[in-house]
Amino acid sequence: MRLENKVAIVTGGAAGIGRAICELFAQEGAKVVIGDIDSGGGRETVARIEDAGGSAKFVSTDVSQESQAQALVEKAVSEYGAINVLVNDAAAFVFGQVQDVTDADWQRVFGVNVLGPSYMVKHVLGTMREAGGGSIVNIASVSSFIAQPAFVPYNTSKGALLQLTRCMAMDLAPENIRVNCVCPGAILTQATELHREFTGEEREKFLSDAADSNFMKRFGQPKEIAYGALFLASDESSFMTGQPLIIDGGATAQ
Ligand SMILES: NC(=O)c1ccc[n+]([C@@H]2O[C@H](COP(=O)([O-])OP(=O)(O)OC[C@H]3O[C@@H](n4cnc5c(N)ncnc54)[C@H](O)[C@@H]3O)[C@@H](O)[C@H]2O)c1
Known part of the structure; x- marks a missing residue:
């Protein structure tokens, strides 16, 4: 029960890595609030958690819209009280070489992958302060560090998310709010x-x-990333902030 008595918001929890994080956090005692654009998948994650004896809620949310990010936080607080953990997992997967990327593509990939996490943090800060601190976990990528063929918009956004992680960690440390990121390889x-x-x-x-x-x-399997997020979300990582945790089977070590 490494997250006993904690409340966690997880964006992107309707599928994949985000769902694995929600299920593992609930298994470790957290109450989980899922924000996602996929209502069917979000409700399914809630049902899986409840069937396993945990507690979770789903709030339909497009994180790239600030008003929706704010509403997600407000609904989570009214449901469970102060928020202790925020996981920014939701992402837009937009690929291509620079000449192929439209203005709308750039708006979408930065809207979901960079502005979304910034809106979520902005609106969760008040409740984390009330709780005496908190842990924010961004799901970045090995793409935050390396170039890959025809990955321009996605990798640029994930590079920005790593830098957002470092900058917010510096500013929020005095409030006992830690900000780290997990950087998965191929999952x-x-x-x-x-x-x-x-x-x-x-x-x-x-x-x-x-x-x-x-x-x-x-x-890798989604659960192998969820365990990294669990470590960063829990008090076990209490002296860690502003850092990436790379889980990639050694891909970026070679
Ligand atoms: N799968 C990989 O190989 C891999 C590698 C590195 C990093 N990642 C990162 O892991 C995270 C999860 O990826 P995944 O592979 O599980 O993807 P996925 O597609 O299975 O899940 C992404 C979830 O985000 C949701 N989402 C998309 N846009 C949204 C929005 N605007 N607002 C709210 N929710 C939204 C989707 O509905 C979906 O439920 C992402 O941040 C991704 O960049 C994945």
């Missing part, structure tokens, strides 16, 4: 599957190349 989720409109052999090649790109020669 098998719907986002990986839908990465591009691959079919047949192309898709198989993409998946096997991605798995081959690390020391472990396999994809």
Whole structure:
């Protein structure tokens, strides 16, 4: 029960890594509030948590809209009281070379991946202060550090999210609010599957190349990222702030 008596908001909790984080946090004693644009998936995560004996709520939220981020925090507070943990997991997966990226693409990828987390933090600060501090965990990526072919908008946004993490950590440390990020490598989720409109052999090649790109020669599972988020969310990481936790099977160590 590493999150006993804690309340956690998790954006992007309707699927993939975010859902694994919600389920693990609930298993470790947290009350979880999920914000996502996918209502069906969000409700399913709540049902899975309740079936396992935990407590969770879903709030339909597009994190790129500040008013919706604010409403998510307000609903979480009215449901469970002060918020102790915020996980910013929701992301837009927008890829391409610079000449292919439209203005709307840039707005979307920065709106969800960078502005969304900033709105969430801005509106959760008051309740975290009341609770005497808190832990914010951003789900960044190995793409925060490296270049990948035709990944310009996504990697630029994830680089910005790493820097947002460091800057907020510096400003919020005096209030006992820690800000870190988990940086996953290749994890098998719907986002990986839908990465591009691959079919047949192309898709198989993409998946096997991605798995081959690390020391472990396999994809990671969402739960292997959730354990990193759990460490950062819990008091076990009480002297850690402003840092990335890279979980990538060694991909960026080679
Ligand atoms: N899968 C990987 O290989 C991988 C690698 C590195 C980093 N990541 C990061 O992990 C996180 C989760 O990725 P995933 O693979 O589980 O993806 P996923 O597609 O399975 O889940 C993403 C969730 O975010 C939600 N979402 C999208 N836009 C939103 C918005 N505007 N407001 C609220 N919710 C929104 C989706 O509905 C979905 O439930 C992302 O931040 C992603 O960048 C994933």
